[in-house]
Amino acid sequence: MNIKEYMNDLGVKARKAGREISRAESGKKNLALLKIAEVIERSTAILIAENAKDLETGKSNGLDAAMLDRLALSPKSINAMVEGLKQVAALPDPVGEITDLSYRPSGIQVGQMRVPLGVIGIIYESRPNVTVDAAALCLKSGNACILRGGSESIHSNQAIASCISKGLSEAGLPIEAVQIVATADRAAVGELITMNQHVDVIVPRGGKSLIERISKDATIPVIKHLDGICHVYIDDNADLDKAVTIAVNAKTHRYGVCNAMETLLVAESIAGLVLPLLAEQYLEKGVELRGCPKTCSLIPACIRATEEDWQTEYLAPILSIKIVNGLDEAIEHINHYGSLHTDAIVTEDYTKARRFLREVDSSSVMVNASTRFADGFEYGLGAEIGISTDKLHARGPVGLKGLTSLKYIVLGDGHIRQ
């Protein structure tokens, strides 16, 4: 079987399993999630042994320490998978929920029912835990999925997939509801993202270049974000303590994450007060500061920012800082240089908070809170399959609801159109 036939075969099976899983009762889906958790728990030794093969290959292929770290499974990370499965099982089932059912003047009742999307294709890099997390969210939301992990984690992923199959089978659900692409051939990705008849949406997880490539080549809709160039704007009317706390947390809580602040905007009238306080903390934590000329004149250790800095997601202990006239310039800067991910204002001014919320066109807009909160768990979604900065369908952290859509239902009693 060549790669095209192989992928098509996965697609046909996924579509069939997707129809079954879309009708499955919540109790059965939850049972499957808990059975998968059980199987994974008792397979810890096997998973670690299979993972060791990947780690060895990875080392001999010269993967760097960060990559190897993301690749590694441990009893602790396996336990986190098990807990994750239990958490997803405990979430409410979004499928079949009927909303806004009301009578129309014609006498028919019209409402909307939440339904699965169908088949989700997920393409990801090294982290084997994505295999479990993604499968759990797709299963709970009534979707079948086809998972394509990185070739560097192929043994780990196959071992996890075998646990998932056992769990599905013990719960009496079709094992083709979760399928792993069992080949390292890169052509498989090309097929997956263009099988429109079998796959309804693609979720790529990984580095920007992977996501860019997939978005460019996919003929199937993609749920994604490319950049997280997040801003915090400290307004004239900010509370100084809150401003410092939030701006430090947004930058330094974790550096390599998409919801970390990359650019700090400060209103001119408060810059002289707040920037020296912030600079002290940033420099103490080893954050490199790159600022506009005015910023540099207030912070001696600051180097000059270039045009490129305002467009860069550092994912590192580097921060760009710009002093602006006020709210209008801040909003303009964010809407121009931002990536529609997450942007926050620090202010005590009611009117400016209200304007910022309405006028900043990002998927998460915050007042007096750290950008680090942009996360499925923090938002109460229970888990997330990814974050979307697109405008259609789901925006921001995408949880179970983002893997569903609403169809119309109409109830009548012999009603006809006049």
Next chain:
Amino acid sequence: MNIKEYMNDLGVKARKAGREISRAESGKKNLALLKIAEVIERSTAILIAENAKDLETGKSNGLDAAMLDRLALSPKSINAMVEGLKQVAALPDPVGEITDLSYRPSGIQVGQMRVPLGVIGIIYESRPNVTVDAAALCLKSGNACILRGGSESIHSNQAIASCISKGLSEAGLPIEAVQIVATADRAAVGELITMNQHVDVIVPRGGKSLIERISKDATIPVIKHLDGICHVYIDDNADLDKAVTIAVNAKTHRYGVCNAMETLLVAESIAGLVLPLLAEQYLEKGVELRGCPKTCSLIPACIRATEEDWQTEYLAPILSIKIVNGLDEAIEHINHYGSLHTDAIVTEDYTKARRFLREVDSSSVMVNASTRFADGFEYGLGAEIGISTDKLHARGPVGLKGLTSLKYIVLGDGHIRQ
């Protein structure tokens, strides 16, 4: 200016106007809609004169009677535009609505705000009234739009566009919020559907070949439906009167519309009762019947259906009829041959109604009601920009909400991530 520069210029202006219109107060948007209605009303003579030029060109270019009919404006159709504008003005404004705002354990409040998509590109054929309808829906939902009508209606569209500009300007809103592509050059469409930096979504309205071509070439998301192969399934437990009334209405109320029934499925046990009654009415109305062998044995005037018939949207007085074993075969037929548009069951059986609603994967699923109800007005959306049979974003009739999406808002009081 070449066509690429011209379209890019429209795009830049639309993006700018889109930002303004996204922040505009409801009152101002409604005022603009009413002002446009006023200007159109007092410009009736001019509109009819400009439309006459298009009709003349159309006739000399050999447009058929149906095309000329769609192209023609009359005092009555102009009045319908005016009424349409007033109706959209009276609808609630979806923009800025905040839902599900609740406190999370961390202390932050998380909710969602409904926001415009940005810039909508609309591509349509002959009917000049689409210019007004589409502009009204985009304006009300806080979006800028770029409208590309057919070259055959270019004078009519430009005259209408000039009324829209006057109305916007009288209400103090940017006239670039609604722009018409003022060239008949087909290359303009190619530019419009690939200007990802300036346009957020494309809505094509017209024949299937137009929509197919646009969906294939667009790099911007498209809200669309291709086919309306709608089914009515008459179940064993159907009420005979309701079955006949619905099946006749669904087919014969209007033939050329996407929510007309194209295939009738009948449970074997009731076929002998219901089909002769239906055949009489269909034949009286001149509907050609094409059936499976069993159907043909019950209806002498019925000709044999081919495999192609089950896949065809006739948009004409032709109906294909298939006798099925029962609910399972009906659902299987619909999910296989259907177009995810609108499908209905006629039954008095609670369990089968419940299963049909859940298991038929179409954008509108109905019980004991005519498929002809699948319509934005009938559903209470006030108006529709189109119907979507896609799975992401909006499904079924797309109204004001379908031209918006939800961003997350987070309110804190100095909260940081622990």
